[in-house]
Amino acid sequence: MSDTHFGFQTVDEKHKADRVRGVFDSVASKYDVMNDLMSMGLHRVWKAYTVAVADVREGQSVLDIAGGTGDLALAFAKKVGKGGSVVHTDINEAMLHAGRNRLLDAGWALPTVICDAESLPFARDTFDLVSVAFGLRNMTHKDRALAEMTRVARPGGRVIVLEFSRPWKPLEKAYDAYSFSILPALGKYVAKDEAAYRYLAESIRMHPDQETLKSMMEAAGLARVEYFNLTAGVVALHRGYKT
Numbered sequence: 001m002s003d004t005h006f007g008f009q010t011v012d013e014k015h016k017a018d019r020v021r022g023v024f025d026s027v028a029s030k031y032d033v034m035n036d037l038m039s040m041g042l043h044r045v046w047k048a049y050t051v052a053v054a055d056v057r058e059g060q061s062v063l064d065i066a067g068g069t070g071d072l073a074l075a076f077a078k079k080v081g082k083g084g085s086v087v088h089t090d091i092n093e094a095m096l097h098a099g100r101n102r103l104l105d106a107g108w109a110l111p112t113v114i115c116d117a118e119s120l121p122f123a124r125d126t127f128d129l130v131s132v133a134f135g136l137r138n139m140t141h142k143d144r145a146l147a148e149m150t151r152v153a154r155p156g157g158r159v160i161v162l163e164f165s166r167p168w169k170p171l172e173k174a175y176d177a178y179s180f181s182i183l184p185a186l187g188k189y190v191a192k193d194e195a196a197y198r199y200l201a202e203s204i205r206m207h208p209d210q211e212t213l214k215s216m217m218e219a220a221g222l223a224r225v226e227y228f229n230l231t232a233g234v235v236a237l238h239r240g241y242k243t
């Protein structure tokens with residue numbers, strides 16, 4: 001038996017995925033409005049920056065892991081056009097369902113696959129870009145997920161990870177106060193689930209910092225890994241290339 005973290009709790013790793021599923025089952029219907037409220041709209045800027053750094057072109061193929069309600073998948077679909085492809089995936093049916101509805105409303109019927117990032121049902125060397133936004137933090141074996149993302153990227157293709165990270169030290173106190181009081185309160189009144197948003201704050205603190213994640217991506221076999229701090233490191237975007 002091996003232990004892992006679920007926020008600040010130590011749990012048997014067999015149970016983490018179920019606990020994470022419970023969180024996203026509970027918040028799926030309020031996920032987008034909560035994202036806008038919690039980040040004061042900043043998540044849109046972080047994602048727009050991600051799309052710019054990803055630099056996908058018309059006709060290319062993209063795999064969006066832990067794609068949830070689909071905003072990155074939609075942005076990539078617009079970039080690759082009808083001649084390209086974007087596969088929208090997530091382990092959670094409720095999140096994927098919300099995302100699929102949103103994509104259809106926007107006029108995009110993308111292939112949608114329920115799958116675990118730690119064991120991807122795609123052939124090696126397939127995608128020009130593999131992306132994950134705010135998903136890696138929730139995975140039980142982040143090293144396996146990164147190795148899988150690398151496996152399915154084509155040689156010369158890139159893997160990008162957008163995730164909460166370590167903010168600039170002078171901001172830490174204010175950021176802690178915000179995360180551990182305002183976030184759970186917003187969760188309680190808007191999503192009717194205070195615990196889910198306490199988990200969010202805790203899982204951010206337990207996630208590897210910028211340099212550690214960079215090393216993990218290198219260990220997964222990616223080259224030329226670099227990262228870009230956004231909003232003073234509250235979020236970081238990592239990018240690496242498959243050789």
Ligand SMILES: C[S@@+](CC[C@H](N)C(=O)[O-])C[C@H]1O[C@@H](n2cnc3c(N)ncnc32)[C@H](O)[C@@H]1O
Nearest residue numbers: 024066067068091092095116117133134135138
């Ligand atoms: C915070 S949401 C991010 C959704 C979306 N990418 C975004 O940026 O808004 C995290 C997502 O990760 C998914 N997830 C968690 N563990 C996963 C896993 N092992 N494999 C695939 N998706 C996973 C959850 O179901 C959830 O939809």
